[in-house]
Amino acid sequence: MKIGINAFGCEHGRSGIGSYILSLVKNLPRTDYEFQLFGPELDKYTYTSDIDYISFAGIDIADTNFAEKMWHFKNLNSFIKKQKYDAVIYPSGIDLLPPILTVPSIFVIQRLLSANLNLLAKIGAKRTLKNASGIICPSKFIKADLAEYGITDSEAKVIYNGIDTSLFKYRENDNSEAVFIQPFSIRKPYIIYASRITSPEKCHIELVKAFSIFKKKFGTAHRLVIAGSDGDNTETVHNAVIQSGFSSDILLTGYFPHENLPQLYASADLCVFPSMAEGVGLPVIEAMACGIPVACAAAGALPEMAGEAAVFFNPKKPEEIANAISNLIDTEENKERREEVIQKGLGWISRYNWKTTAEETVKYLDSIFKKKV
Structure with missing residues (x-):
């Protein structure tokens, strides 16, 4: 089963969502799933340069928000068909989407939607989320926020993000000024x-x-x-x-x-x-x-x-x-x-361990596809 991971909308890996993608793919266990990232050609080596079992499909596109939105609206579904994805994970949530979801879609909601959307956007978000095959929330607080969009407890899964313990670790504070x-x-x-x-x-x-x-x-x-x-x-x-x-x-x-x-x-x-x-x-x-x-x-x-x-x-x-x-x-x-x-x-x-995050994400995918059978 081939699963696409949408790497658009991540400020070329510099944003929190970019860090999420990088940490997730580095820790994904080897399974029967074939994962492939797709995003701007500029990001070809941002996420997968040292990972040999996850590929990257680059799209030659102008480096603007408008260009990305138009590509998703006009071209994403044909790209999904061409790449033969069985499902797509959207780490940037519902920000960049095609007009119609043609394959099972899993949204990662990394922020509060209720505080950021106007009435019209909320109506669209509610429709989109209801059509999702899966929703991942990195906190119970975000999951509770989705109730405003009609998402029930069973329709979203809390999977906590990890931290990079190779970077963030205890160090003795020296006596320097x-x-x-x-x-x-x-x-x-x-x-x-x-x-x-x-x-x-x-x-x-x-x-x-x-x-x-x-x-x-x-x-x-x-x-x-x-x-x-x-x-x-x-x-x-x-x-x-x-x-x-x-x-x-x-x-x-x-x-x-x-x-x-x-x-x-x-x-x-x-x-x-x-x-x-x-x-x-x-x-x-x-x-x-x-x-x-x-x-x-x-x-x-x-x-x-x-x-x-x-x-x-x-x-x-x-x-x-x-x-x-x-x-x-x-x-x-x-x-x-x-x-x-x-x-x-x-x-x-x-x-907060990325290995656990990745393993729980794969288990959640398993549960989603079992429902589809």
């Missing part, structure tokens, strides 16, 4: 928040306010590092930093390569993750794997993903965030509390 990650030299100690500056729901503003409260109250040398690409909310966040009174202690890195994040985490005093709209929230798990304590929002999928291994706060209350920070910074008073949170995190991360 700064960490050097090109092109940055970041003075320690610092607090890390790795997130793109997109919507207000990411709560960058609240974190900046909390950092100001923390600095005024405790007067420590800590800096705040916000690592992530600029987005729709960038100007507002930059203005908040300027007005905070501590702009010299707040670093906005812009785009930060995923492969460099482990060093950034491992050298941090703690990770603070105030986003209230996370459908998955893997950055908190990656931070735990690097051996630092995590404080995060009691919102979205974060309580589910972090379990009892993090300290939680109300992301709309800067005072609460500031208190969480003060309780986890590396001081003699916090030593026992910090160590407890760190050890809980290191124990918790075993739940």
Whole structure:
């Protein structure tokens, strides 16, 4: 049985969905299924350069969102027929689809749909999801969100994403005064928040306010590092930093390569993750794997993903965030509390393993095709 995996809509492997595809295919067990990725010709060696049992079919197409959408609308079904796919997996969910699904289709829904779609789009999403042969959700929170689209409990499967434990792993924090990650030299100690500056729901503003409260109250040398690409909310966040009174202690890195994040985490005093709209929230798990304590929002999928291994706060209350920070910074008073949170995190991360993710995905495919027989 030949299964296509759609690698479009992944920013050439740089997005979260791109990381999902790369990690999934690297860990897919050898089975009777023949998997083949398909996507832009530019990505020919992005995903399969070191995997000999999964092929890649490249499509020569302009590198624009419009060109990709038009290709899916006009050409995808004929391409599926030509490649003789028995089914197609869509890691980017319902963003790029043909007008009609001609083979069994499995959607991976990596984000909350209810918060991002207008009424017309929601009607289309509901119809598409109802025609799906399978739906994979990386959290119970996202699965629950799909109830708005008429998806019942039995129509979607929760399969947690993994983390790359060869990258995100415990490292002893040295006593150096700064960490050097090109092109940055970041003075320690610092607090890390790795997130793109997109919507207000990411709560960058609240974190900046909390950092100001923390600095005024405790007067420590800590800096705040916000690592992530600029987005729709960038100007507002930059203005908040300027007005905070501590702009010299707040670093906005812009785009930060995923492969460099482990060093950034491992050298941090703690990770603070105030986003209230996370459908998955893997950055908190990656931070735990690097051996630092995590404080995060009691919102979205974060309580589910972090379990009892993090300290939680109300992301709309800067005072609460500031208190969480003060309780986890590396001081003699916090030593026992910090160590407890760190050890809980290191124990918790075993739940997020890409090998398990890939194996459960194959088992889910088995169950789907058994129903078709």
